[in-house]
Amino acid sequence: MSGDGTPPSRLQLPPGDWPRLIDGLCARFPRIPRDEWVSRFARGRVQGANGVALAPDLAYRAGMEILYYREVADEAPIPFEETIVHRDEHLLVADKPHFLPVTPAGGFVEQTLLARLRARTGLDALVPLHRIDRGTAGLVMFSVQAATRARYQALFPARRIEKAYEALAAPLPADCVPCTRRSRIERGEPFFRMREVAGAPNSETRIDVIDRESPGRWRYRLEPVTGRKHQLRVHMAALGAPIVNDPLYPGLQPAAGDDFARPLQLLARSLRFVDPLDGRERLFESTRRLG
Numbered sequence: 001m002s003g004d005g006t007p008p009s010r011l012q013l014p015p016g017d018w019p020r021l022i023d024g025l026c027a028r029f030p031r032i033p034r035d036e037w038v039s040r041f042a043r044g045r046v047q048g049a050n051g052v053a054l055a056p057d058l059a060y061r062a063g064m065e066i067l068y069y070r071e072v073a074d075e076a077p078i079p080f081e082e083t084i085v086h087r088d089e090h091l092l093v094a095d096k097p098h099f100l101p102v103t104p105a106g107g108f109v110e111q112t113l114l115a116r117l118r119a120r121t122g123l124d125a126l127v128p129l130h131r132i133d134r135g136t137a138g139l140v141m142f143s144v145q146a147a148t149r150a151r152y153q154a155l156f157p158a159r160r161i162e163k164a165y166e167a168l169a170a171p172l173p174a175d176c177v178p179c180t181r182r183s184r185i186e187r188g189e190p191f192f193r194m195r196e197v198a199g200a201p202n203s204e205t206r207i208d209v210i211d212r213e214s215p216g217r218w219r220y221r222l223e224p225v226t227g228r229k230h231q232l233r234v235h236m237a238a239l240g241a242p243i244v245n246d247p248l249y250p251g252l253q254p255a256a257g258d259d260f261a262r263p264l265q266l267l268a269r270s271l272r273f274v275d276p277l278d279g280r281e282r283l284f285e286s287t288r289r290l291g
Contacts (some may be wrong), residue, residue, distance in 0.1 A: 007114065008047065008059065008067035008267040009104065015062045021046075022056035025068075028154065036071070045069040049279060070083045070109045078111045085139070086284055090277065091152065092117065092142040093284045098263035099145035101134040113140060130156055132159050135229065136267025138165070138286045151276040156227070165222040166210065169241040172218070172229075178208040181235040185228045193248050194230045198239055203228040205235045213278075217244065219290070221269075230267065 011028075018024040022041065025103040026034050037056070040046050044053035065083055080097035089094075090219035094117060101108045104115065118126050129141045143149040155161045183243035185203045190194035204225035211219050218241075222232050232248070236242055270285045 001155045007104070007118070008045075008069050009070065010049075011066050013060065013064045015067065018058065018060040019062050020056065021054060021066075024060040028222045040068065040071070045071070056071040065273070066279065070104050072109050073108050074110060075107065075111055080177065082113055082116060084117075085287070087121075088144075090144055090146065091150045092121070092144055093271070094140050094142065095286050096132065096137055096140050096268075097288075098137045099258050101251070102128050102131050102140055102213060108134075110160070114142075118143065127152055132268050133233075133264075133266075134265045135168075135264035136165075136268060137288050139271050139284055140268070141154050141271060141284070148277060155276065156275055159225065160273055162270075163224055163268065164272075165224070166269045166290055167220045167222055167232065167236060168213075169218055169220055169236050170216060170218070171212065172209075172241050174238060177226070178206070179239075181205045181207060183235070183238065185231060185234055193232075193235050194228070195233060201288060202226065203231050203235070205232060207235070213291075217266045235265075 013024060014028070016024055016027065017028060022034070022037050025037055025046070029069060033061065037046075037059070041054070041056040042080040045068060046054050046056075047067040048054055051067065052121045054066065054133070069206055078097070080099060082097060082100065083095045085093050085095050095114060096113050098100065100111065100113055101133050101254065101269075102113045104112050109115065114126065114128060118124060123144055125145055127143045127149060129143055132138060141152070143152055152236070181192055182201040182204045184198045184201055185194050206223040208221045209218055210221050213219055223233055225284050233246055233249045244261045267286060267288055267290050270283065272281070272283045274280070275282050
């Protein structure tokens with residue numbers, strides 16, 4: 001754990017015939033200059049699985065697990081704040097703003113929900129139990145301690161957590177809602193865009209209308225039964241009602257940078273489940289509003 005709350009990334013070294021660890025890392029991450037890796041090693045930001053700093057001239061060994069800290073020069077701040085809606089000895093539930101990623105990825109290291117919460121709370125063991133897109137606002141649940149983490153993690157693959165989202169999108173024909181969209185979603189082109197393809201469904205979303213706010217914009221309730229990447233966005237676009245301000249679906253070209261004035265109108269509104277530790281029904285709700 002770095003002093004700013006940013007967690008390290010884990011890497012199992014792939015097969016290769018590089019003589020030294022630094023040679024293998026330079027080959028694995030060609031966009032990171034060798035001088036940058038030299039600096040990271042010198043500052044103890046490349047470590048073994050036990051957290052002990054490694055030397056750059058250590059012999060390369062395929063299969064070895066290392067920890068390394070991502071670094072982004074001049075990382076731009078995300079000018080929106082998260083809130084904590086619940087915290088106890090086992091769980092923390094945060095209300096994430098638009099544009100803030102949950103975990104480090106790409107050009108985001110310190111400007112992530114996980115890094116902010118770890119720095120804010122001092123909880124180094126904090127781990128997200130699920131993810132939502134960077135562009136999506138709303139609830140994200142974190143495990144506070146390792147001892148009970150597996151009990152909560154098991155709720156998600158078992159589909160024992162009811163997740164409800166809200167979205168603003170164009171009207172659908174009256175006979176189309178409520179409905180359930182089932183389809184097969186796979187990676188498309190470019191790699192970050194998903195698409196529906198022929199084949200056995202691997203995704204399912206329940207869709208209903210909350211209200212018809214204006215002639216050209218309705219507020220929808222979306223309940224994902226499965227959790228495919230961009231599932232809600234893909235399903236709404238496929239029905240002919242892409243979510244307002246979505247830069248990817250249906251096939252638009254995303255802007256070069258974030259437009260903070262035009263957030264994706266998608267919100268992770270609520271999480272409901274029976275607590276596996278004491279059997280209580282838990283319900284958490286976002287205080288954010290779309291539009």
